[in-house]
Amino acid sequence: MSDTQLTPEELAGQKYKYGFTTDIAMEEFPKGMSEEIVRLISAKKQEPEWLLEWRLKAYRLWCESVEPAWAHIHHPPIDYQDYYYYAAPAKAAPKSLDEVDPELLKTYEKLGIPLNERAALAGVAVDAVFDSVSVATTFRETLAKAGVIFCPISEAVREYPELVKKYLGSVVPQGDNYFAALNSAVFSDGSFVYIPKGVRCPMELSTYFRINARNTGQFERTLIIADEGAYVSYLEGCTAPQRDENQLHAAVVELVAMNDATIKYSTVQNWYPGDADGRGGIYNFVTKRGACRGRNSKISWTQVETGSAITWKYPSCILQGENSVGEFYSVAVTNHHQQADTGTKMIHIGKNTRSTIISKGISAGKSNNTYRGLVRILPAASGARNFTQCDSLLIGEECGAHTVPYIENRNLSAKVEHEATTSKIAEDQLFYCRSRGLSQEDAVGLIVNGFCKDVLKELPMEFAVEAQKLLSVSLEGSVG
Amino acid sequence: MTALPTKKLEAWRYTDLRALERLSFGEVPAAAVPDLPAFAGPRVVFANGRMSQALSARLDHAQDFAPVQEHGPQSLAHINAEQAQDGLTLSVPAGVDAGALLMVSYNAGEMPFAAHLRHRITLGANARLMLIELVKGDGVYWHNPVTDISLHDGAVLTHIRLQQESAEAFNTTLIRANIAAGAGYEHFTATIGAKLSRTELHVSLLGEQARTDLNAAQLLRGEQHGDFTAVVRHAAPNCASRQTVKSVLADEAHGVFQGRVEVAKGAQKTDGYQMSRALLLSDHATMDIKPELEIFADDVKCSHGATIGALDAEQLFYLRSRGIDEPEARAMLIHAFLEEAFAPVTDEAAHGLLIEAIGKWWTTP
């Protein structure tokens, strides 16, 4: 990691730099949520009957359920009828990259995600999702040669209906929770990945989410299946324009790992966090869950959460297969009026399953940052192991840091260890840095990056650098 | 009667009172209190919810019981307030060292009944008291005592509890303590008895340099359920709190520890620590732990740790290789495991009572 450590000058970033909007003709469905909208979305995507039924069931479950209230977050009631549930660039879906609207290409270029394959990051294939639809997926041929399927989920529904039908909702069922039900009813796009038996995906896969349209909800759905012995590393990035109202994002990610398969899922979440007074910003309600179905399978979640006005997110692992491994590495930074309630669940079902949780929360300004985690060892999980460490750092007197772990053990031979600390940046560390010439902010940036190192080192290189910059930018104005 | 809390409440997610709810309680019978342990200091005895004048000493700083108004959020406290007819009301004047006091609560009867005692203990500035509580009984009953403690500046209360309720009893104990500047509340509970028990503490550190040590040892077996729940609220700067809970679970026992450290805005230089360790001795024993931190001040040092596991095979072998046979080696390791929680019980009489009770735990099948 030391080679990606940034210099103080690099760390000193600027304000939210992704706040621009793209001016492009859009097609939007009427505002509000109804059975009619669900049917419209399904029809627009020319979906088969089973999927429409699946969505309608989700819609009914959503109508019956209530928004969860247990998280450590506060917001005015969300008027679900005041959002658009479908918005897409008006032009017909492009067949190849050459047909993508130049405005969109420019947008992604500005975001640092060139979609042109020649200019693209070497070794990273990108699926770009703009509001409700996927606008481009790069390196498809390279991947196809290896047998890897990487495409928008709407396309997968048409091209690989059997796979989608088999796995969609198998990890996160429609009625799992309020937001998952909402997503299941109106999801419009997202990525689909299938890595066949024994294949090591030749490049990093990534999806870049962008919310552009005003008052629009984004409900993407990602489904990744790693068949026996397969390996894939998947990255996800998100940004949104600076707008005064709160945009809604309720995604679902499902991962399935079969025998000896490994899925590494990394997120750098940088949705617009709102301004310094807490106006605007994304409401981010996300359900992410992976099933380690097979022996020796492994699912590793790494997340760097710096954006969003509200983050509600618990990437989890169901450790079913013998010897399967779940990991959760998280950095969550909140500043100003941001609120994050995030963590994980590790459900140990199979023998000798192991899980590791490393969570680093940093609160500044008037923000609140909560780690919420569950470790559950079921009676059959003999020899299971869990190690959890969650550390919180507070910067300033008006923020809050909270730790809410649940540990439930039903097996004698399991071993569970949990550690947590809360502290502030030590004066002597700050002084030491400053006596070597660093400004207060640079010193904080350095120390915070050090605090997060155990997590950042889990990120793929390209993302690690980006993440370090983000941490410093997010904390700007929090000290001095 | 106010309704019992249900598992739907976050604070009750691991303890289910439905078995208690199914009981119907009759008249409170008269009780004959069996042998009491020898104790050098004064003693006060409650039998089936009433003070036994015959067995109790006339206490220097005691007052008559007066009914209570309940304003707290805990529904069990409301039930207690509706029903309580007696309890210890003690107010130690400023500067007085009241020494040690033994309080025995004994409940017994043929038919199910409920006993609700309401104790109020106030220590004036720099006063001191050691309260040793012995909780015992026979038969089916619900014991639902509430103790409200108020410590003025610099006062120190050492509170040692040994809960040895009957095997069919339900015990729900609520202890609330307000601690002023420089005062200290040291608490130790050994949970050995009852079919279902919950010891719930709410300690508020209200003045600078206030401190509290909450220690518990739970030894459970059969189908026993033991819940130790502690909430410490740091409302002033420079306060310290420690929570240490050790659970040893055999057979199908179910242990619970819920601990929360709350640090209010402005409570700088808080030092908060929580440690929960559980030792599982059987395949069917279960432990649930929820150690929470809720922090609204930046210059604080708070930490918690939790471990759950079985006896260490390596340690067991080491002892055996030195000639110590297996049952004894296991007992040694379990004693060692409990040591940290016992450490604060320095009073000899109290320590003796505890060791005796725990010794019995091994030997009775």
Place this chain on the structure above:
Amino acid sequence: MLEIKNLHARIGDKEILKGINLTVPTGEVHAIMGPNGAGKSTLSYVLSGRDGYEVTYGEVLYNGVNILELAPEDRAAAGIFLAFQYPVELPGVGNANFLRTALNAVRRKRGEPELDAVAFLKSARAAIKSLQMNEDFLKRNVNVGFSGGEKKRNEMLQMALLKPGLAILDETDSGLDIDALRIVSEGVNALRSPSFSALVITHYQRLLDHIVPDVVHVLAGGRIVRSGPKELALELEARGYAGVEAA
């Protein structure tokens, strides 16, 4: 007398001991040397009865009794003592309490009277003194926070008190400073008698300068590949295991 006959043992699926033959007549001290991972500690654990080691073939007789069937504590009572390569820490268990419990358990099984607290303290203090240890040791928890060398001395203290007939010292010399090495050796030598034997596992000649062995064995790849007089250790030091095995 210790007789190990064609002993095979494994951990899980992995065979570690592949036919050990070794006899230590009463009154003799034998050294075992051999490369890392050869199976020396495994042998010592099998002899003292640790779980997880499966004897698949062969037998071990101690004074004519097959000890492989005995529980670890009964082997200890029979007189077998293992000084661990890595002594185990016992948080919360006081050293004095541990020593006395062990001593009395062994004495009970040997049909000797138990020691009361006073008699125990007297003999413990004497042993501590002869090992030039600090009396604080007795008050501390078993091996918790002990330095590497202190742990090894604590093993010797236990040995002095339990008075075994067969001592197995697994790299007791590693981690000891020069003075401690001499003191520990004197402790072992003090036990030497026609009724005491020892298996001394070590990597270094310098221990054998102090505890002079009657026989030196080389254990490699789970077998005894060479045995010889004490000079064999010098040869090993000069030529290494590869050279000696080949010879």
